[in-house]
Amino acid sequence: MSNPASTTHTPGVLPTGTEVLIEAVGLRKTFGDFVAVDGIDVQVHRGEAFGFLGPNGAGKSSTMRMIGCVSPVSGGSLRILGMDPALDGARIRARLGVVPQQDSLDGELTVRDNLYVYGRYFGIPRAECRRMATELLEFANLTDRADSLVDPLSGGMKRRLTIARALINSPEILLLDEPTTGLDPQARHVLWDRLFRLKRSGVTLVLTTHYMDEAEQLCDRLVVMDKGRIAAEGSPRSLIEQWSTREVLELRFDEDDLSPHARRVEGIGERVEVLPDRLLLYVDDGEAAGRAVHERGVRPLSSLVRRSTLEDVFLRLTGRSLVD
Amino acid sequence: MDPTLVAVRERPRPPLRVLEYFLVLLRRTFRGTIFTGFLSPLLYLVALGYGLGSLVDRGQGLDGVPYVQFIAPGILVATAMQIGVFDASYPVLGAIRWDRQYHAMLATPVGVRDVVTGHIAGITLRSLLSAVVFLVVAYALRAVPSWTGVLSLVAVLLVTVAYATPMFAIAARAQTDVSFTLVFRLGVIPMFLFSGTFFPVSQLPTAIQPIAYVIPLWHGSSLARDATLGTLSWGMDLLHVGYLLLWCVLGGWLATRTLRRRMVV
Amino acid sequence: MSLAAVVVERNVVTYRRQWIAFLTGFLEPVFYLFSLGLGLGALIGDITLPGGQVVSYPQYVAPAMLAMAAMNGAVFDATYNMFFKLKHAHTFDAMLATPIGPRDIALGEMAWSLVRSGIYVTGFLLISLAMGLVRSWWALLAVPAATLIGFVFSGLGMAATSWVRNYVDFDYIQMALVPLTLLSATFFPIEAYPAQVRWLVELSPLYHGVVIERGLMLGDVGPGLLVHAAVLVVVGSIALWVARRRLAHLLLK
Ligand SMILES: Nc1ncnc2c1ncn2[C@@H]1O[C@H](COP(=O)(O)OP(=O)(O)O)[C@@H](O)[C@H]1O
Ligand SMILES: [Mg+2]
Numbered sequence: 134m135s136n137p138a139s140t141t142h143t144p145g146v147l148p149t150g151t152e153v154l155i156e157a158v159g160l161r162k163t164f165g166d167f168v169a170v171d172g173i174d175v176q177v178h179r180g181e182a183f184g185f186l187g188p189n190g191a192g193k194s195s196t197m198r199m200i201g202c203v204s205p206v207s208g209g210s211l212r213i214l215g216m217d218p219a220l221d222g223a224r225i226r227a228r229l230g231v232v233p234q235q236d237s238l239d240g241e242l243t244v245r246d247n248l249y250v251y252g253r254y255f256g257i258p259r260a261e262c263r264r265m266a267t268e269l270l271e272f273a274n275l276t277d278r279a280d281s282l283v284d285p286l287s288g289g290m291k292r293r294l295t296i297a298r299a300l301i302n303s304p305e306i307l308l309l310d311e312p313t314t315g316l317d318p319q320a321r322h323v324l325w326d327r328l329f330r331l332k333r334s335g336v337t338l339v340l341t342t343h344y345m346d347e348a349e350q351l352c353d354r355l356v357v358m359d360k361g362r363i364a365a366e367g368s369p370r371s372l373i374e375q376w377s378t379r380e381v382l383e384l385r386f387d388e389d390d391l392s393p394h395a396r397r398v399e400g401i402g403e404r405v406e407v408l409p410d411r412l413l414l415y416v417d418d419g420e421a422a423g424r425a426v427h428e429r430g431v432r433p434l435s436s437l438v439r440r441s442t443l444e445d446v447f448l449r450l451t452g453r454s455l456v457d
Numbered sequence: 458m459d460p461t462l463v464a465v466r467e468r469p470r471p472p473l474r475v476l477e478y479f480l481v482l483l484r485r486t487f488r489g490t491i492f493t494g495f496l497s498p499l500l501y502l503v504a505l506g507y508g509l510g511s512l513v514d515r516g517q518g519l520d521g522v523p524y525v526q527f528i529a530p531g532i533l534v535a536t537a538m539q540i541g542v543f544d545a546s547y548p549v550l551g552a553i554r555w556d557r558q559y560h561a562m563l564a565t566p567v568g569v570r571d572v573v574t575g576h577i578a579g580i581t582l583r584s585l586l587s588a589v590v591f592l593v594v595a596y597a598l599r600a601v602p603s604w605t606g607v608l609s610l611v612a613v614l615l616v617t618v619a620y621a622t623p624m625f626a627i628a629a630r631a632q633t634d635v636s637f638t639l640v641f642r643l644g645v646i647p648m649f650l651f652s653g654t655f656f657p658v659s660q661l662p663t664a665i666q667p668i669a670y671v672i673p674l675w676h677g678s679s680l681a682r683d684a685t686l687g688t689l690s691w692g693m694d695l696l697h698v699g700y701l702l703l704w705c706v707l708g709g710w711l712a713t714r715t716l717r718r719r720m721v722v
Numbered sequence: 723m724s725l726a727a728v729v730v731e732r733n734v735v736t737y738r739r740q741w742i743a744f745l746t747g748f749l750e751p752v753f754y755l756f757s758l759g760l761g762l763g764a765l766i767g768d769i770t771l772p773g774g775q776v777v778s779y780p781q782y783v784a785p786a787m788l789a790m791a792a793m794n795g796a797v798f799d800a801t802y803n804m805f806f807k808l809k810h811a812h813t814f815d816a817m818l819a820t821p822i823g824p825r826d827i828a829l830g831e832m833a834w835s836l837v838r839s840g841i842y843v844t845g846f847l848l849i850s851l852a853m854g855l856v857r858s859w860w861a862l863l864a865v866p867a868a869t870l871i872g873f874v875f876s877g878l879g880m881a882a883t884s885w886v887r888n889y890v891d892f893d894y895i896q897m898a899l900v901p902l903t904l905l906s907a908t909f910f911p912i913e914a915y916p917a918q919v920r921w922l923v924e925l926s927p928l929y930h931g932v933v934i935e936r937g938l939m940l941g942d943v944g945p946g947l948l949v950h951a952a953v954l955v956v957v958g959s960i961a962l963w964v965a966r967r968r969l970a971h972l973l974l975k
Contacts, residue, residue: 164722203563204722223471223566231564237557241482250478254565256469302565492893497900504904509758511914512766512779519765635742642746650757660761 152179154306154337155200159209162195162361169195171361172209177306182328182338186348186443187358188455193341194234196358197310200339201231214305227255230299234310234341236291238283244294245270245279252301265301272327273297289320296327307331309340313347325350343455345443357443357450364450369443376449377441378403380419384412384426384433394431401425406448415445471567475575476582478558483583493543494587498536499594502529505655506600519657522686529600530609530681531654533591537584537613538674541620542645544580546637549628552576559720569717573709577621584617585610595685603687612684615701616677622708629715653678676700725822729830730837732813733799747798748842751787752849758909759783769911773942777857784855785864785935786908791846792868793875793902793928795839800879801895804831805886814973824970832876832962839872840865850939858941867938870954871931877961878927884968902928927957 155177162170170192177183185193198204199211202222211218213225239247245266252262270276273293278286286294292312299307312328313321328351332338342348348355349369357364357372365372382402386394395407402416412433416422419438426436447455469477483490506525513524552558562572588610595601601609627640651661652675658666669675680697683689763779770776807813814827843865850856882895906928912920923929930950937947 201564203560203720223568226564227566229564233560233564235557235560237561237564239558239561240556241485246481250481251561251565253474253477254471254562254567256471256474256566298561486890492897496897500900500904504901505909508905508910508914509762512769512910513762516765516767635740638743638746642749646750647753650753651761655758656762656765660764 153177154179154214155339156212157196157200157209158211160196160199160206160211161208162192162199162204163207168361170199170207173356173358173361173363175356175363177337177339179305179337180335181353182332182340182351184339184348184352184355185341185358186343186345186352186355186447186455187341188343188447188453190360191343191358192361193343193358194310197234197308197339197341201229201233201308202226227302228305230302230304230307230336232292232295232299232307232309232312234314236295238291238294238298240282240284243280243282244275244286247283247294248298248301251298255302257302262301269297269300272300274323287320289316289323292316292320292324293327296324300331304336306337306339309338311341311343313342313344321347345447345455348443357447359447359451359453365446372443372446373441376446378415379417379441380422381439381441381445382414382416382419382422382426383437383439384414384431385410385435385437386412387434394433397429397431398426401429404449408454413445413448415441471571472574472578475562475567475571476578477575478562479576479579480582483579490583490587494536494540494583495590498532498587498591501532502591502595502598502600525598525600526602526686527682528655529595530606530612530685531678533588533595533609533685534612534616534674534677534681535649535654536591537588537616537677538620538648539645540584540587541580541617542624542640544583545577545621545624546628546640547634549576549625550631550634550637553629553719559716563720569720570713573625573713573716577618577625577709577712580621581614581617585613588613601685603685605687605689606685608689609681609684611698612677612681612701615680615698615705616673619673619677619701619704619708622705622712625712626708626715629712629719648672648674653682673701673704725826726830726833728822729817729827730834732817733831733834744838747794747838748791748845750794751791751842751846754790755780755784755787755849759787771936771940771942772911772913775940775942777940780853781855781857781940782936783909784850784853785939786906786932788843788846788850788864788868788939789871789906789928789931789935790903790908791842792839792871792931793899795842796835796872796874796876797879797895797899799835799838800831800876801883801886802892804880804883805889805892808883808972814969818973824973825966827973828880828962828966828969831880832873832965835876835879836869836872839876840869843868843872856939858939858943860938860941860943864935864938867934867951868931870934870951870958871928874927874931874954874958874961877958877965880965881961881968884965884972902926907932927954930954 153176155175157173157175159172159174160170161168161172173196185196187193195204199206199218200213202213202218202225206218214228216225218225239250242250248266248269249262252265253259257265270279273296275290275294275297278290283291283294296309296312309328313324316324325347328338338351340351352369354366354368355372356366365376367375384394384398391407391412395405395412398405398412398414401422402414404415406413406415414422414426423436423438426433444455447453502525506528510524513519519527559572563569592601592606592609596606624640627636631637652658652669652672654674658669658675661669676697680694683694759780763783766779768776768778769782817827818824847856847861847864879895886892886895905923906926907923908928912923912929915923930953934947934950937943
């Protein structure tokens, strides 16, 4: 048994989709005149993995901080675990696990003490804190670094420790704000594996990301966020089905102005997107579209057929790419 | 159920949980504590008390009080001030900006008021610990002549909190640590040198004496000196206590308010 | 030397933004002069120098505080700031990727320390002069003599910093500075010590600096001062040599 969360949450007792743990209606966050979150409606159910996908500045962290009860709601309503953050902040926080965008590990303490002290903030008895710390070190694969200070750890280790720390109170909801941003691909996969395990054990995951592959990997359901608003909602697959085509034909050119080419391939697929270095043709059959392009005398430097992703959904919805 | 009832039953109370963190930290940084809290003040006591004292005591001295006995309480509370100011400066800004410990705390059931109370309590405990050791040595050196000297710990406690809380507020507003250098060099050092630690304020030019009277450290050293010399008097010393308490209360309020503004956005 | 000058220039550029820290670093010895020198001095009366000369207590303390200004000016940069550049800002790593070598760095950093220390000392001398605490034309040599003090402490500071692992280790440096400040015949004469421990005081470089400055500012000058100066030169040279080697070891591994 390497996952402590499973001791308190028995999967399957409550079928996914019944109980609403987080409910936001017209939720707003303003900083002075600036509107960071502009009236969003969200429902998160017990046991699901729910995502906010959006570029930098979309308002994801602002939303997560309101859900984490560390940032007051500016407008609309928010209920978490049936309670109001304004009145019951401490009681809600007692049942949440939070992985903030920026690590808040204590550089002056060892890895183990970071877990222990954090557990004490919840009022968990000392012996229980120590036991949980040992278990969570195992879970985060940090047992051999237990007595090291935090500073020399790699980015991926720090992130795993932060996640482990967030689990010390066996939370019902785990909030993860950009859990893998800044990590190398290998570290990301290790982290995803841990999050899968948590999800299987019944923890409700709420995460933000600006990586479409992360959203596709981890989320049962997600909202696409842009400029403080929700642009679309659904499962990764349904979003792609709704907002994109089955395949995408990418054409690369070694030229500055691609608009003449765009005009010439017009009509081959449903849509053409012009990016700085390539054209995207949204089509059902990429191979066929490739032949059609060739027949019209367009000669790209290279061409590639791929499946549609959430990146394409975002591009369709906002006219911009996720990662700039 | 009434949420306040729930809060009352929680054990330990949230400020104590934060305090516990600072105790864990203290274990790690104990060496530094030994020096700033104890060795350094002891060095001042011995070097100035005896070395410089040999010059001071040639004349009429300070109303017949040997110089070492005069400065012992002064150094005692001046150290409390230094610990109060220093521990509420870099560590507070660090817990907001660099290591972000406060962010971690506030993501748990711990609240802003608990953070302030717990941190100030941690600083005070460290200060008292140093003071007790210093006092024991000062007794052994006969630098404290009266048994009422134990009561000087009250002055240590009040001075620590009276300085730590306003400094906490400054640090909770600060974007960088540049202002700290100013506070130390233009605030702490002058107060250390001119508020009754090394010589009676009556030696200052008459025009600037009133400034000394508003400085908490002067009240602290006067109170501690009355305790160590066994010259406590109800009227004056209660006044000192009251004035220091005022700073503690106002400082505590300001610190909580400032931290809330900084963290809860 | 021209490359070392670039290192100095870098410091000047950064200090343009940190002038408050620069300016206020100068104040500590001034405050001590007013507090212990003037405030407490009124209770102390006059001091008889070994040469038989009788001076007021502020006159006695001022040269010591000038020496302390020289030491502080040099030590700030050679310790905390040096460590920051070494460990956090990676300033030196960036420099070493250019034609600048460890020798230039050590010399440049030291030159900068001396500049800072020299500015502090000059300011302090002017204040002492205005307060009537200077009794001899020999005081004109007080600033050049203070460069020796700056030289020693800059070298010692850099050498010590090269062994520092983290900020907590600075407690050790602080632990050395407080006794130096208090015990180097700064506030009371070496004669106040029992004869058996006076040699301990003579181990303090600051003590030799204080004796030189006191001699110059109070006009109590003799060939003995050259011996004190020689001690500072020797200690400083050894320290600089160690610092340079340690820097090369740390930066070029
Ligand atoms: N404390 C704050 N004060 C002012 N503006 C803020 C603050 N926090 C966030 N913002 C602004 O709100 C917008 C949304 O930020 P954020 O929620 O962090 O977005 P995301 O997490 O999606 O990148 C950004 O434009 C950001 O600059
Ligand atoms: Mg964010």
